[in-house]
Amino acid sequence: xxxxxxxxxxxxxxxxxxxxxxxxxxxxxxxxxxxxxxxxxxxxxxxxxxxxxxxxxxxxxxxxxxxxxxxxxxxxxxxxxxxxxxxxxxxxxxxxxxxxxxxxxxxxxxxxxxxxxxxxxxxxxxxxxxxxxxxxxxxxxxxxxxxxxxxxxxxxxxxxxxxxxxxxxxxxxxxxxxxxxxxxxxxxxxxxxxxxxxxxxxxxxxxxxxxxxxxxxxxxxxxxxxxxxxxxxxxxxxxxxxxxxxxxxxxxxxxxxxxxxxxxxxxxxxxxxxxxxxxxxxxxxxxxxxxxxxxxxxxxxxxxxxxxxxxxxxxxxxxxxxxxxxxxxxxxxxxxxxxxxxxxxxxxxxxxxxxxxxxxxxxxxxxxxxxxxxxxxxxxxxxxxxxxxxxxxxxxxxxxxxxxxxxxxxxxxxxxxxxxxxxxxxxxxxxxxxxxxxxxxxxxxxxxxxxxxxxxxxxxxxxxxxxxxxxxxxxxxxxxxxxxxxxxxxxxxxxxxxxxxxxxxxxxxxxxxxxxxxxxxxxxxxxxxxxxxxxxxxxxxxxxxxxxxxxxxxxxxxxxxxxxxxx
Amino acid sequence: xxxxxxxxxxxxxxxxxxxxxxxxxxxxxxxxxxxxxxxxxxxxxxxxxxxxxxxxxxxxxxxxxxxxxxxxxxxxxxxxxxxxxxxxxxxxxxxxxxxxxxxxxxxxxxxxxxxxxxxxxxxxxxxxxxxxxxxxxxxxxxxxxxxxxxxxxxxxxxxxxxxxxxxxxxxxxxxxxxxxxxxxxxxxxxxxxxxxxxxxxxxxxxxxxxxxxxxxxxxxxxxxxxxxxxxxxxxxxxxxxxxxxxxxxxxxxxxxxxxxxxxxxxxxxxxxxxxxxxx
Numbered sequence: 001x002x003x004x005x006x007x008x009x010x011x012x013x014x015x016x017x018x019x020x021x022x023x024x025x026x027x028x029x030x031x032x033x034x035x036x037x038x039x040x041x042x043x044x045x046x047x048x049x050x051x052x053x054x055x056x057x058x059x060x061x062x063x064x065x066x067x068x069x070x071x072x073x074x075x076x077x078x079x080x081x082x083x084x085x086x087x088x089x090x091x092x093x094x095x096x097x098x099x100x101x102x103x104x105x106x107x108x109x110x111x112x113x114x115x116x117x118x119x120x121x122x123x124x125x126x127x128x129x130x131x132x133x134x135x136x137x138x139x140x141x142x143x144x145x146x147x148x149x150x151x152x153x154x155x156x157x158x159x160x161x162x163x164x165x166x167x168x169x170x171x172x173x174x175x176x177x178x179x180x181x182x183x184x185x186x187x188x189x190x191x192x193x194x195x196x197x198x199x200x201x202x203x204x205x206x207x208x209x210x211x212x213x214x215x216x217x218x219x220x221x222x223x224x225x226x227x228x229x230x231x232x233x234x235x236x237x238x239x240x241x242x243x244x245x246x247x248x249x250x251x252x253x254x255x256x257x258x259x260x261x262x263x264x265x266x267x268x269x270x271x272x273x274x275x276x277x278x279x280x281x282x283x284x285x286x287x288x289x290x291x292x293x294x295x296x297x298x299x300x301x302x303x304x305x306x307x308x309x310x311x312x313x314x315x316x317x318x319x320x321x322x323x324x325x326x327x328x329x330x331x332x333x334x335x336x337x338x339x340x341x342x343x344x345x346x347x348x349x350x351x352x353x354x355x356x357x358x359x360x361x362x363x364x365x366x367x368x369x370x371x372x373x374x375x376x377x378x379x380x381x382x383x384x385x386x387x388x389x390x391x392x393x394x395x396x397x398x399x400x401x402x403x404x405x406x407x408x409x410x411x412x413x414x415x416x417x418x419x420x421x422x423x424x425x426x427x428x429x430x431x432x433x434x435x436x437x438x439x440x441x442x443x444x445x446x447x448x449x450x451x452x453x454x455x456x457x458x459x460x461x462x463x464x465x466x467x468x469x470x471x472x473x474x475x476x477x478x479x480x481x482x483x484x485x486x487x488x489x490x491x492x493x494x495x496x497x498x499x500x501x502x503x504x505x506x507x508x509x510x511x512x513x514x515x516x517x518x519x520x521x522x523x524x525x526x527x528x529x530x531x532x533x534x535x536x537x538x539x540x541x542x543x544x545x546x547x548x549x550x551x552x553x554x555x556x557x558x559x560x561x562x563x564x565x566x567x
Numbered sequence: 568x569x570x571x572x573x574x575x576x577x578x579x580x581x582x583x584x585x586x587x588x589x590x591x592x593x594x595x596x597x598x599x600x601x602x603x604x605x606x607x608x609x610x611x612x613x614x615x616x617x618x619x620x621x622x623x624x625x626x627x628x629x630x631x632x633x634x635x636x637x638x639x640x641x642x643x644x645x646x647x648x649x650x651x652x653x654x655x656x657x658x659x660x661x662x663x664x665x666x667x668x669x670x671x672x673x674x675x676x677x678x679x680x681x682x683x684x685x686x687x688x689x690x691x692x693x694x695x696x697x698x699x700x701x702x703x704x705x706x707x708x709x710x711x712x713x714x715x716x717x718x719x720x721x722x723x724x725x726x727x728x729x730x731x732x733x734x735x736x737x738x739x740x741x742x743x744x745x746x747x748x749x750x751x752x753x754x755x756x757x758x759x760x761x762x763x764x765x766x767x768x769x770x771x772x773x774x775x776x777x778x779x780x781x782x783x784x785x786x787x788x789x790x791x792x793x794x795x796x797x798x799x800x801x802x803x804x805x806x807x808x809x810x811x812x813x814x815x816x817x818x819x820x821x822x823x824x825x826x827x828x829x830x831x832x833x834x835x836x837x838x839x840x841x842x843x844x845x846x
Binding site for chain 2: 069071072076141142143147148149150151211241245246247280281283285286287289309313320323324331332334337338342344346347348349350351359365367370373377379380381382383384385386388395413447451452454456457458459460463
């Protein structure tokens with residue numbers, strides 16, 4: 001008979017802090033778990049705002065020569081939509097997931113700088129408020145890329161552009177501070193035995209996310225500051241008639257803008273790399289290759305920005321170089337997809353909602369990756385750039401590489417955060433609506449672009465089949481929205497009536513599942529010694545070994561933090 | 568039935584058919600598409616197959632594989648080779664897309680291209696150096712086209728038109744694309760790719776239409792609230808008709824200028840103001 005060994009709590013604090021009560025404690029919290037929750041709730045609200053903007057766009061485009069909104073409102077809508085989704089949803093949602101789970105996955109008590117962590121959140125909120133306040137006056141209407149001269153004071157006299165600039169500064173600072181925090185946490189606070197080669201893959205991607213932010217954000221901060229002085233203090237950085245250049249803006253913006261897209265999808269890839277092994281019941285195929293390709297993508301991502309500028313008057317040498325660097329970056333990205341398929345291969349796949357979202361993410365992202373090769377080929381790009389072909393591409397890569405993984409992460413990690421499972425029925429419904437909604441909305445947009453419809457146009461004529469194709473796309477967008485709604489309802493209900501999860505409902509591989517659901521304030525009473533990149537799996541098999549293989553299917557349950565396994 | 572394949576393909580390919588650069592871009596696109604379809608079906612097929620075949624089943628045990636170095640190196644090299652092949656193909660076709668051919672024997676009579684002194688991307692010229700040079704000027708929210716035939720050395724007096732660009736068939740037309748205000752983008756899909764009109768820069772493209780026709784296009788980069796309506800049409804007509812149209816256009820402009828000068832003079836007379844310079 002195995003003897004139960006009582007846990008020896010480790011004293012990690014000299015004063016036992018009482019967890020704050022009431023809503024005011026949330027305002028002053030520095031606990032990474034509470035900050036993570038606030039991030040996730042706030043960014044999801046922005047997701048819904050951005051999604052509403054998208055539905056309005058699709059309603060306007062649902063018929064040719066439509067008059068639902070004016071050109072001014074339409075331009076504001078797509079500007080708000082793009083800016084919201086990038087700066088107020090995807091990037092900070094990844095920070096929210098990282099905030100909650102990165103310390104847990106490395107066995108840490110909190111982030112390296114808890115107060116700085118709180119600052120990150122409040123800066124994000126401030127940025128969102130400043131940006132959306134412009135809705136009551138004049139929202140920006142120069143697109144999320146704010147090309148000059150359109151965005152300067154002559155052609156965008158209203159304050160909307162300034163609201164956009166302040167958003168970039170505030171959310172940029174939020175992200176920069178957060179990035180430093182993530183890096184310092186991983187560098188210094190890993191559990192004993194967790195070498196760099198045993199980091200969970202989600203942590204690897206949050207690390208590269210952080211490095212990319214640190215390197216790219218200062219450039220866009222400089223660019224928008226130059227735009228601010230151009231608009232209000234008479235500088236001429238971008239004014240050709242005074243010796244400046246509009247092309248300078250494009251270079252500066254895209255030098256940040258391209259790494260930004262990897263900032264958005266790399267953590268999504270990390271989520272996929274965590275979830276697939278759990279539900280296929282086998283290890284990730286090629287841990288080293290996936291970690292290496294993450295770093296390679298991050299590095300190469302700094303060399304490809306000019307592929308957003310193929311139609312601008314730039315030297316041919318740049319066109320050639322950037323086409324080749326863009327092709328090159330397709331290699332590690334494609335390899336990752338093959339590693340994921342190989343992870344599923346010869347597994348015993350459990351079709352739970354987190355797995356469905358990740359498998360769907362791979363399928364969707366692949367389509368975006370393939371259309372990316374067309375866009376990287378600059379003579380082809382000359383035909384399809386700035387058309388709905390690009391809109392299709394960007395939505396496939398972002399929905400596949402970031403949004404679907406975020407939903408997968410929500411279903412995977414909700415039990416850890418709240419102690420309750422999300423409903424499987426609603427979860428599957430949400431997945432299928434979103435998956436097919438994405439396909440119906442965006443596949444046809446490739447054709448719309450090939451048929452000659454540019455992007456950022458508030459209306460189009462009734463020529464060819466544009467009316468039919470746009471209608472199909474609009475219908476798809478509402479199916480996608482219904483899928484999102486299903487998850488919102490699921491979360492709302494499950495908070496009250498969801499099945500109690502326990503510490504490790506999925507029989508997963510990483511350390512966050514070693515503690516209770518939800519975790520106590522101090523995360524771990526005991527941090528186990530880490531011996532591989534799948535520490536929880538090792539703990540489970542060790543417990544099984546010591547207790548003689550207790551329950552069915554060889555899976556032993558581990559009471560949260562209750563053993564001295566590995567110490 | 569013979570119409571089915573072209574129309575199916577048209578669904579999946581960009582506009583083409585009127586100018587060699589658009590044709591060559593389309594054929595490059597098609598090769599890329601065939602490679603893309605193979606990769607798409609192979610990888611999506613692998614994913615779907617794995618999901619179906621390796622579902623959790625009673626008694627099945629997952630194979631605890633950590634990787635397979637040879638396989639991983641193999642597929643990395645294969646991906647790189649496919650992309651290398653595509654790159655080689657692109658560079659092989661690049662000249663036929665970027666470099667204009669000589670005008671055909673039926674084309675308009677052309678002089679030498681102007682001596683251009685701007686620091687910008689290199690303007691491509693056909694082997695014999697003769698093009699019909701047309702300046703394309705973008706401004707919010709109308710395209711203006713300035714044709715050769717200036718009276719004066721600084722280019723004044725040249726005939727121009729708005730929104731509709733008239734060109735002779737069988738002639739290599741070289742476009743010099745500029746902007747007066749914000750960034751615009753010149754794009755007529757059937758006549759080739761799009762090129763930004765950036766204030767302070769010159770951007771160039773070319774086309775050569777073999778048969779008369781009308782080709783539609785529009786501004787292809789956000790330039791303000793009227794962006795969606797900044798359309799352009801290119802009307803290709805036989806060279807003789809083009810010359811006649813150009814002469815008539817010049818005459819109409821001269822007549823309109825004279826009328827305007829008269830109206831200015833009358834206005835100055837009525838208001839007692841100093842004589843106003845004619846535009």
